[in-house]
Amino acid sequence: MVWRAGLIVALATIMVGHAAQAEPYKRSLYRHWIDLDGNCRNTREEVLIAESRVPVTMDRRGCKVRRGEWFDPYTGRAFLTSGRLDIDHFVPLKEAHVSGASPLRRKMRRQVPESQRVTLFARGKSLRDSVV
DSSP: OHHHHHHHHHHHTOOOOOOOOSSOOOGGGSOOSOOTTSSSOOHHHHHHHHHOSSOOEEOTTSOSEEEEEEEOTTTOOEEEEGGGEEEEESSOHHHHIIIIITTSOHHHHHHTTTOHHHHEEEEEHHHHHHOO
């Protein structure tokens, strides 16, 4: 049990705070829904494809996801049409900005909201309106 006491002391000494900001947060600093790989599918479409539990149905050009099956972890509901979904960040952009993304060069900052594999997920649209 000695290690627990040491752990508690170590945790108590951790400083928590925000990194110094190079500039105030503005949503316009972070572009979103861009097509990083040039395949006509922006990040929203890439997330929808990756998270669908069944193969998706695309539009005629193969650029926009129309149908699939997505599970909203907050409501427990399944969705079959992409228009009923929002794509959200696990870490809000403002938090990323004040926690260290602020001083990034413009090109690197542009990739922050698009780092889909670890930061984005699909969920029902109605939830966003109910969250304050």
